[in-house]
Amino acid sequence: MKSILQQQLVRKGTNSVKWDGLERWFHLSEDVLPLWVADIDIRTAPSISEALASTAAQGEFGYTLFAREAQEAVRSWYDRRHDLNVDPKHIMFSSGVVPALTHIVEALTEVGDGVVIQSPVYPPFHELVVGSKRQVFDAPLTEKNGRYEMDFFALEEAMKQASLFLLCSPHNPVGRVWTKAELTKVVELANQYDVIVVADEIHADLTFPSHKHTAIGSLDPRVITVSAPSKAFNIAGLFASYIICTVDDWRKQIIKVQNKHHVLPTPFANTAIIAAYTDRRAERWLDQLREELEQQMNEVIDSIETNLPMLHTTRPEASYLLWIDFSELPMTAEERKSWLHGDVRVFLSPGGPFGPHGEMFERMNIGTRRELLDEAIARLHVQMKRKAFV
Ligand SMILES: Cc1ncc(COP(=O)(O)O)c(C=O)c1O
Structure with a gap:
C-alpha cells in the first residue's frame, strides 16, 4: 500500500496555521521548517473527502x-x-x-x-x-x-x-x-x-x-x-x-x-x-497511519540519538508529538528561540507554556514527510557543530 505519510502535500498558501502562520504570526521567512502545531501534513482518508464532497453537493x-x-x-x-x-x-x-x-x-x-x-x-x-x-x-x-x-x-x-x-x-x-x-x-x-x-x-x-x-x-x-x-x-x-x-x-x-x-x-x-x-475504508486508513507513525517516530528518535546526542527524548506511545529535552545546550529559552528560528531555521513548539519545567524543552511534530524531518535534524546538527555542541 502507498505510504500515507510520505506523499507530497503542499500546505503553504492554503491558510494553514502551521505553515502560513509562521509568516503571518511570527514574521519568519519561507525556509523555516514548521514542525509545531498538532496537525499532520497529509490528506485525510479519501473516503472522508468523498463523503464531504457529497454533503457539499447537496447545497x-x-x-x-x-x-x-x-x-x-x-x-x-x-x-x-x-x-x-x-x-x-x-x-x-x-x-x-x-x-x-x-x-x-x-x-x-x-x-x-x-x-x-x-x-x-x-x-x-x-x-x-x-x-x-x-x-x-x-x-x-x-x-x-x-x-x-x-x-x-x-x-x-x-x-x-x-x-x-x-x-x-x-x-x-x-x-x-x-x-x-x-x-x-x-x-x-x-x-x-x-x-x-x-x-x-x-x-x-x-x-x-x-x-x-x-x-x-x-x-x-x-x-x-x-x-x-x-x-x-x-x-x-x-x-x-x-x-x-x-x-x-x-x-x-x-x-x-x-x-x-x-x-x-x-x-x-x-x-x-x-x-x-x-x-x-477510513478505519483501514487509520490503522496504516498508526503503523507509519510508530515507525517514523522510532526512526526519528534513533536519528536524534545518533546525530544530536545532547538532545534527549522519551519514547512516545501514541501520536506524532515528540518532547525533546534541550537542557544540555548552554542557552536560555530566549537564546534558543532566536538560534532555532534564525540559525537552524526550524520552528518547534517551545516548551515554556507546557508548565513550570517546560522551558528547557521543545515539542517536535513528526507528522510530516521523512525528508523534512531529516532536513530538520541535519540543520540542527550543522548549527550545533558550529557552536561546538556536537
Ligand atoms: C490534548 C489535546 N487536546 C485538544 C487539542 C485541540 O483540540 P481542538 O482543536 O478540538 O480544540 C489538542 C491539539 O493539539 C490536543 O493535543
Missing part, C-alpha cells in the same frame, strides 16, 4: 443539529475500538475539544474552585482554567528511566484541594498511553476526594499498534470523556468533536453553557464524524 448549509447518525457513529466507534459501551443519548456535540473542556469547567465548577492538571501538558489546559478564574493545582508528571509517570502522591495532594481533574489520555506532550492500572488508581483517588474526572482522549485513536489505550470511561461511568476524530483523521479544521457524559444533571448544566456560546455543528462536522467512524 444545504442551514443551521444544523447534531445528527443522530453521528451519535450512533461515536457509539459504534467506542464499542469497536475502545471496548466502551456508550448510550448515544449521552453523546453531545462540541465544536472543538478545548471549547468542550472550557464549557465543562464553566458548567461544573465555580469561580475559585481548584482544577487539577499534570504538567508538562498541552498549554490550553492551564490557560482555560486560569481564564475561567479557577485555580490550577498542578500534579507534575515525573520522569523515571526515560519514561514519564504519574506522581500519585502529588495527584492525591492536588485532588484534596480540587473539584475537577483534566486528564490528558494519551498525554500531550510526553506521549504516554496510561495503563489500566494507572487509570484505575486515578478513578480511585477521584472517587475518594469527590473530584470529577474529565478525560481528553483526542490522541487515543493514534495509539501506536504496540500499545493499548484504555478508555477511562470503561473504569468509571461517571468520567466525562471528550474526544474527536480530528487528530486521528487529520480534520481539525472541521471542528467536529464531542462530549460523552452519563450524568444527566451534568449534561444539562453543560448544555446551558453551550447554548450561551451557540455551540452547533456544521453539516460537514456531522458528515466527518459519520464517515470517519463508520466507513471501514
